Amino acid sequence: MFGVARVVFTMAVRYGPRLTRRAVLAAAGGVGVAGVLSGCSLFTPEEPALPPDPLEPLLASAHQLIARYQEAISAHPDLAPRLQPIQQAHEAHAEALQELIGRSPSPPGTGEAGSPPAPSPAAHPDDAAVLASLAELERAAAHQARLACLAAPAERTGLLGSITAARATHAEVLTWSD
Amino acid sequence: MVGLTKPVKPTPTESPATGRALTEPAQTEAPTGSPDPGSTAATAALTEALAAEYAAIFAYGPIGVKLDDELAEAAREAEAAHRARRDALILAFAADGVDPPAAEASYALPFEVTGAADALRLAVLVEERVAAVWRAALAASDGTTRAEALDALVDAALRAAGWRAAAGAAPATVPFPGTV
Numbered sequence: 001m002f003g004v005a006r007v008v009f010t011m012a013v014r015y016g017p018r019l020t021r022r023a024v025l026a027a028a029g030g031v032g033v034a035g036v037l038s039g040c041s042l043f044t045p046e047e048p049a050l051p052p053d054p055l056e057p058l059l060a061s062a063h064q065l066i067a068r069y070q071e072a073i074s075a076h077p078d079l080a081p082r083l084q085p086i087q088q089a090h091e092a093h094a095e096a097l098q099e100l101i102g103r104s105p106s107p108p109g110t111g112e113a114g115s116p117p118a119p120s121p122a123a124h125p126d127d128a129a130v131l132a133s134l135a136e137l138e139r140a141a142a143h144q145a146r147l148a149c150l151a152a153p154a155e156r157t158g159l160l161g162s163i164t165a166a167r168a169t170h171a172e173v174l175t176w177s178d
Numbered sequence: 179m180v181g182l183t184k185p186v187k188p189t190p191t192e193s194p195a196t197g198r199a200l201t202e203p204a205q206t207e208a209p210t211g212s213p214d215p216g217s218t219a220a221t222a223a224l225t226e227a228l229a230a231e232y233a234a235i236f237a238y239g240p241i242g243v244k245l246d247d248e249l250a251e252a253a254r255e256a257e258a259a260h261r262a263r264r265d266a267l268i269l270a271f272a273a274d275g276v277d278p279p280a281a282e283a284s285y286a287l288p289f290e291v292t293g294a295a296d297a298l299r300l301a302v303l304v305e306e307r308v309a310a311v312w313r314a315a316l317a318a319s320d321g322t323t324r325a326e327a328l329d330a331l332v333d334a335a336l337r338a339a340g341w342r343a344a345a346g347a348a349p350a351t352v353p354f355p356g357t358v
Contacts, residue, residue, distance in 0.1 A: 157316035165335035
């Protein structure tokens with residue numbers, strides 16, 4: 001038993017590298033440099049990077065919205081009773097999306113690098129301007145979620161549908177006058 | 179829905195209704211429970227959606243009579259929207275060669291609607307129920323059918339928010355429409 005294990009181990013050590021090198025050479029044969037380069041992955045234990053989850057942009061926009069609401073609440077504390085529940089909804093969405101994506105959380109804010117337009121802080125806009133600006137963001141975010149829902153596999157449609165509807169209702173209530 | 183896009187003067191609100199019985203006819207829940215012979219998952223889900231639309235149309239009768247002015251107008255618009263969904267569903271069933279389920283003669287309301295507060299509470303429940311069945315239909319559909327289901331979910335969520343606001347509930351929104 002013990003002997004068998006040792007034999008197997010030894011064989012692996014002895015023949016493993018050779019087999020691998022042969023495989024690489026075979027792969028490279030006729031393919032030139034490209035074949036050799038792609039063969040390198042046989043030596044490196046690292047997994048090739050997984051493609052990003054299609055929900056990553058949606059998660060990023062949830063984080064962006066959370067940040068935007070935080071800015072708005074800080075600058076306009078009088079709006080807090082109205083904005084905080086919406087911000088909390090986006091936090092719940094981010095959590096649910098993260099769970100669905102099933103990867104380690106990317107730090108909030110990293111998503112900011114890409115798409116969204118700069119905050120345009122302007123000269124301390126009034127409440128109405130802040131609400132209008134947030135409503136506009138919510139409309140775009142709802143559209144983004146809608147497209148994600150329509151393209152998603154069945155098991156993801158429920159959450160994405162709810163997020164679409166939530167963002168649409170946010171856009172709506174933000175346009176209501178007090 | 180236009181009538182609901184503005185918050186209306188808060189009226190006395192009641193604690194959120196918890197009863198889930200809502201305006202269902204005999205059979206309840208279970209998106210796959212529709213005993214429609216040979217039905218696909220999509221047909222089953224759309225059968226549930228149609229049942230919910232029938233019930234919503236019925237419920238807006240007693241709701242509307244207890245509301246005044248712009249709220250009554252909002253109720254009429256909501257009812258018309260549900261009739262439009264119903265008609266679209268019936269056409270879709272017909273296009274698939276499936277006999278659409280018929281509406282019940284009557285639906286048991288979850289509570290008696292004796293005033294405006296009851297009417298608003300029921301309207302919220304109706305829209306939440308409609309949102310839930312359309313949300314369930316998303317997974318069973320694709321293409322244009324899924325897009326229509328999503329639009330229906332969003333519309334119901336918007337109306338539910340409007341009715342919550344009219345009832346003086348804050349916030350008027352919920353984090354996950356269709357799951358409440």
